[in-house]
Amino acid sequence: MTTNGTPALAIRDVGMQIGGARILENIDLEVAAGEMVGVIGPNGAGKTTLFNLVSGLLRPTEGSISMNGVDITRMPVDRRARSGLGRTFQTSSLFPGLSVLENVRLAAQAKRGGSLSLFRFPRSADAATTTARGCLEQVGLQDRAGAAAGGLSHGDKRKVEIAMILATDPELILLDEPMAGVGSGDVPGLVETIRRIHLESGRTIMMVEHHMDVVLGLAERVAVMHHGTLLAVDEPETIMADPEVQAAYLGTTGKAA
Template sequence: MLRTQGLTWRVGEVAIVDGVDIALAPGEFLGVIGPNGAGKTSLFNLVSGLRKPTSGTVWLGEDDVTALPPHRRARRGLGRTFQSSSVFGSLSVRENVRLAVQAHQGGSLSLWRRASSFAAVASAADQALETVGLGNRGEALAGTLAHGEKRKLEIALLLAGEPTVLLLDEPMAGVSAEDVPELVAVIRGLTRGAEATGRSVLMVEHHMDVILDLADRIAVMHHGALLACDTPDAVMAHRGVQEAYLGEGL
């Protein structure tokens, strides 16, 4: 679904991302961890097209997308969330998602457009809201949502684009402890749900309990390079990971 080879981004002589090779299988959940400054978000910026790599290649399926801008990667099935929440606070929850659906489907809100097309947009928006557990919050103003609910809304906006590969950049950031379990359940459903066949997730997260709960494999970054990429048990037992990230006493 997603593959990088030798992906590198240098600023002067410093390698922010250094020769990273990852491969994401259909339906797989790959977690990305590492100390602050390890290059995790920079890796996401390269994969999503916000940054141009110094060298290396990014593939979506069989397509080399290294030179494509973010919006063209999105059209090919790559969706991304960011660390900071970004929704239209003055619009309702449902209106936010309807705009995202329409942006994905194309066309304008013309008076000459078939009425059935509006129904299709509304239906897709409602389905995305149900998927993230906001089906009963459609009429609420997005700006009034609790932070955990805004995170769910951002995932609904992502789903509106019908991505096959989802990049989630620290979705638990700022979420209260009591809201974490619900958000974890939503994220688990992105690959495990009945409608998620083939959908894959690459997620950066600092909450180790969340990563261990969700991930099929964990990639560990350190000083911009990939230190390890294996099952959660294997990564937890990796001496280099313990020293670099989890601590000597683990």
């Protein structure tokens, strides 16, 4: 966690151009340590592009990005991960043929600097396995540790992915549409898992999500993107009462996904 008021994440005047087209412009956002911020906006508003910039998959053409006071604007993806940044994606990133425990154990093993070999049989009490079991308990899947990951419901797969991120001990977690593909019956349980992790661990979380009820129920502040710009940042009730925000959701889409 950060101290002395240093933000966990500081995005300063960030812009992004691809092939001459301006995708993002003048994005300026701070996220405090331990805060949960939801990022919303119409399709094409630039939400995924913003996450790609923060996680290092893309580099901005203007501005800077800092984490815990350290400039990460041009830092490689792997170094950001080692510095405490974890991210989930819209599509599943599990090894479906491996057990739930093995998936999480691989993430814990990588964090500890070990081999990612799928053929290395772990001891039941080694450090990575112990960490993995603890992370599964945090997401409520300790009883499914031996199940094949590919046979889980979409909601439980998302929980495994969150457990994998927790196994890397991140300070900042980016959740990219965690409810994507999740059946309506699994949404409440996944929401409560995210809420519990946030409250109990105090980790900083940014979440892109299209389910407005999920964002409004979880986030302490909401950042609204539209046409590649940051339209508004405020508490959920204030955001939903903002005429500009309402117009953005009823208007046309922007330029980037």
